[in-house]
Amino acid sequence: MTSAVRPYRQILRRPSRQIMVGKVPVGGDAPITVQSMTNTRTTDVAGTVAQIHRLEEAGADIVRVSCPDEESTAAFHHIVKQVSVPLVADIHFHYKRALEAADAGAACLRINPGNIGSADRVREVVRAAKANGCSIRIGVNAGSLERDLLEQYGEPCPEAMVESAQRHMRVLQDNDFHEFKISVKASDVFLAVAAYHALAEACDYPLHLGITEAGGLRGGTVKSAIGIGNLLWAGIGDTIRVSLSADPVEEIKAGFEILKSLGLRHRGVRVVSCPSCARQGFDVIKTVEVLEERLAHITTPMTLSIIGCVVNGPGEARETDIGLTGGGGGSHMVYVSGIKDHTIDDDRMVEHLVGLVEKKAAELDAAAKAAAEASAAE
Structure with missing residues (x-):
């Protein structure tokens, strides 16, 4: 086995089964996927699409799209036809949904x-899942x-959450259904991380990570980065x-930033920038703000x-595709491919x-x- 060039950067992913969410593989050696949930009313087909x-x-x-009632699942039928990304139907309690x-x-x-x-209702859901x-x-x-x-446990704890997950797992396994993934979310970072670690040891099914009810854009992003990043x-x-109390698009952006920070997924421009100080040769903060917006496409x-x-400019520029280092008199050095x-x-x-x-x-x-x-030609 060849050792990594930079072993301190190496992340060894937990082996897991692979399932399909529509056309998207989840688990196994598939890339870690990023998802969000709509917050429009599902019955508003145009708004949701x-x-x-x-x-x-x-x-x-x-x-993911919530389907709390029959009107929502009827609308879901029209929504699916107008998008290409796989949709997860969020169901609670009502098996008919x-x-x-x-x-x-x-x-x-x-x-x-x-x-x-009842067991009969679960069998019906599994039968519908298999058929579709x-x-x-x-x-x-x-x-x-x-x-x-x-x-039994007195409060929510990792042991209780894993036992709950295992109960639900057995219900599906008893119906010979194995195309599932699992989440054990909590708003408490310590609880969520401990529960996921225990669940990772207890099964080989793919895991859906999240810190639930994490908060607003800034606080929720930080909290999620700590918990999800740790795992x-x-x-x-x-x-x-x-999970953010913010525009769902911000959830996707935050998810990719977490993955990019760990070298697990790469999409778009990763900006390496300094916090700025009295030595700066230009307005770093404003420049980065504008560039992130202009390069979002x-x-x-x-x-x-x-x-x-x-x-630090020359050293950072050597490691990036394009680099800019501030100089005196309004003239700044540009680096291309580290040169x-x-x-x-x-x-x-x-x-x-x-x-x-x-x-x-x-x-x-x-x-x-x-x-x-x-x-492909080989």
């Missing part, structure tokens, strides 16, 4: 088999654990959702360093960098396409 399209553009691999959603084209059903009802090629997500939440488990670093997790994985002065290339002044800096990044992205895309074609 528009939001799903925005999520797709942001990079969502999977989108699961049947309707499966028939309407759901790629996955988010249920807890234990609260669907649906997978299932078992969703355990610390805030809605079974009463007997709370009485991913340990090799645990196959799909993630960053780039999906090609690449890196851009924006450093205000020569203390010092030319200077640019303040007035033309942003437009120039956008052009360089777009050109580099096109070159990288062309090289990747050529490599893929050559591989």
Whole structure:
């Protein structure tokens, strides 16, 4: 076995089964997927479709849609036809909603088999899932654990959450159904992380990671990054959702940033920038803000360093595709592929960098396409 060049960066993912959520593989050696959930009324077909399209553009691999009533599952049927991303139907308590959603084209059903009802009802849901090629997500939440488990353990704890998950797992296994993934979410980071670690040891099914009710955009992102990042670093997790009280598109952005930080998934431009100080040769904060907005359309994985002065600028630029180091007198050094290339002044800096990044992205895309074609021809 060849040792890693930088072993301190190596993450060994937990081996798991692989299931399909529509056309998207989850688990096994598949890339870790990023998902979100719509917050429009499902009966508002046009509004929900528009939001799903925005999520797709942001990079969502999977989108969940709530189906609380018969009107919603009827609308779900029309929504599925207008989007390309696989949709998960979010079902609670009403087993008929699961049947309707499966028939309407759901790629996955988010249920807890234990609260669907009798064994006969669970069998009906499994039969519908099998007939329609649906997978299932078992969703355990610390805030809605079974009463007997709370009485046994006294409070939500990792042991109670894993036992709840195992109960639901057995229900599906008893019906010879294994196309499922599991989540054990909590708003408490310590509880969620401990529960996922225990569940990872107890089964080989793919795991859906999340810190539920994490909070608003800033606080929720930080909290989720700590919890989800901790687990991913340990090799645990196959799909993630960053739960924020914010625009669902922000969940997708945060999810990719977490994955990019750990080198697990690369999409778009990763900006390396300094916090700025009195040494800066230009307004770093404003420049980065504008560039992130102007480069949001780039999906090609690449890196851009924006450093205000020569203390760290050249060193960071050597490690990035495009780099900018602030200089005196409004003239700044531009690096291309780690090599010092030319200077640019303040007035033309942003437009120039956008052009360089777009050109580099096109070159990288062309090289990747050529490599893929050559591989296919072998």
